[in-house]
Amino acid sequence: MRKFIKGNEAVAVGAVYAGCDTYFGYPITPASDIAHAVAEYFPQLGREHLQAECETGTINMIFGAASAGKLAMTASSGPGISLMQEGLSYLAGAQLPAVIVNVQRVGPGLGNIGPEQGDYNQAVKGGGHGNYHSIVLAPASVQEMCDLTIKAFEMAFKYRNPAIVLADAVLGQMMEFLQLPDKESVRPETSSWSVQGDAATRGNLVSSIYLDNDLQERHNWMLQEKYASMQADALSESYLAEDAEIVLTGYGTSSRVARSAVDELRSLGVKAGLFRPLTLFPFPAKALNEAAKAGKLLVVELSNGQYRDDVLLHLARDQRCDVELINRMGGNMMKVEDVVLRARKIMEVKA
């Protein structure tokens, strides 16, 4: 069964199939349609939707629901996500699974409601206080808005860690055909750590406090090992990259522009390819280095080089690869023809 729907609605559909029990949220453009859909869907399915009083309320309601072993989620955009950072740190510290969707808008500050990818570092590097990471997934289509929401729940519960779906205003507002998932996800088992108000979980404690320095350090080391182990779940996609002499790379909406540019470049006889991460944390470093064998990377992003910096970080030291950046900000999309022009210029200079 296919539905022609908005990316934001596809997130809600994904939440339904993932088995999400509770949704808490506070309205903000361009993410609000997710709450609209959930508010319609969830009560009819006997699930819980609550419009919270603010984003700090939201993320702490999620903390409560996750403590109870439930599948909890919220969706917001830049300013709202910023308000949730303390709660994200607590979720990570207490090792609680939850899904947070960020339909990125333009910042800093109030910015505007156009598409941008300026929350990359906030999502990928932590954002709140302390030595933690969220799992970060980067959908690039309406289909992936659904599929990666489901994946986010799966990874969040596998690793007992908050997972962020890092979308943007274009992905939230655009419509495409969504192939509905075949079946609902299997409910994860949580009774070993959650607090469900029953005899079996009466002895459990959900907390992120370790007053003893050594215990806290041990906890932090354990978390770092967990983050490292997530590499096994790094996801990416390459398109025409095998014989490419220049590889364009971006995530989300930027990768869509890059893909069009690759097609255009190929039609002009330029051997171009695309590398796009589906998980930003864990970062698919191995696959990136494979793609980087082309020798030239052109990073396409709707931010000030935040993703480019991570590409540089993850390139192997002995990787001989030039990395260039083409980007726009402010809610402006880069044009396919500008990306093509830039790629051709790079190729000419090197030729």
Add this chain to the structure above:
Amino acid sequence: MIRKAKGFYETFDRKEPGTRATHYCPGCGHGIIHKLIGEAMAELGIQDRTVFVSPVGCAAFCFHYFDCGNVAGPHGRASAVATGITRSLPGKVVISYQGDGDLGAIGFNNAFQAANRGEHFACFFVNNSIYAMTGGQMAPTTMLGQKTTTTPFGRDPVKEGYPLKVCEILNQLEAPVFIERVSVSDTKRIMQARKAVRKALEIQRDGRGYAFVEFLSPCPTNWRMDAVASAQFVNEKMEKVFPLGNFRDRSAEPAPVAKAIPRLTVEELLDRGHEGGPAQVDHEFRERRFKFSGFGGQGVLSLGLVVAEAAGASGRFVSWLPSYGPEQRGGYASCSVVVSGKEVGSPTVDSPDVLVLMSQPAAEKFAMTVPDGGVVIYESSLPEPKVRPGVRVMGFPASRIAAEAGTPKAANTALLGALTALELHGLSEGKVLLALDASFAAKPALVERNRKVYQAAFDWARNNL
């Protein structure tokens, strides 16, 4: 000899293996309040059903003591955490335990809103008129003239405002079932506090709603008094500002019941849409990039949607992207549609193959973006737009045709007829008409009227363009 409270762990191993002492200072009220709650939990037999949310502050370690499910959240957020828990675990007993900085300052809105929603938990609010854990700073409940480390000259209402009377504030709300202020300064008062705690937990046991108990509680350490002087301070100073008593007890009234919403299965809810599998790769199909633009209210977004739906039903890859936000309200509106034989790359259309113009501002914004070989079709009551060389420009009287066919608002449908007649969308007419009909599924009366407009427009375009 003080006995271990029922409802506590035998030893407080989370603090230190084998320890039986609490971590509270001598004379502190927390220990007494803990004991009252623990006893009530045990006597009501609810420990297996209870989840206790600890605050941040002196009572951050409630989970050392209470033998029930325990959650420790961020400073000020216990009421929000408790909301998340009670919404997830209906029928269970949920307790939030909060201090005066936690509930009265940083987390006031969360506590207040939870009370206003009548969340099903008991909120125990400990008011000692000071921030104790962080070193004796002013609390929202600090009394006028009271010296703290951040009001060394005494709290001045002109600068620092007045002590916050939380019971009185919550008593303005409709939803709470039970609100009472008690004190733990002496035996007589503790007996009353015990009753209030028990009542608040009975209300939870019976699933009746929100219960709030405020405790006036001594803090000898930060008040720099001995235990006797502290008790006196509570009785003589605090009670003047925070009078004891029950503000509300509606526990005998029937609990309100939420409106029932009919249940569906996931399939019943979501399995509506298009039959058939995913789009088919077709390298022969030339990708077409459309821009539909005009004023908000002219139906340019729906025109784009009908084309997109028809393309999807034809097995094409398709994307539809609207302009949105403030622009929607009154200004220009536009949408980009890409129809392709392979996965769609950029959903934005910078250089449309086909541009539909229904307003002058749209013409000014987009006419020059159409590349050589492209087509511009515009509402012919507008001036002819300036375009780049090699672009085919056609005026089309969409509004007039729609009006003559009896549905003046259907100018967008007229343009659809023209697009089909001119073979600009590369889709079969059957699929287009199905998509058009489907777009009026909610208003069946409009189906025939739009069909009529469509046909008139189709014929006009065939004969005149």
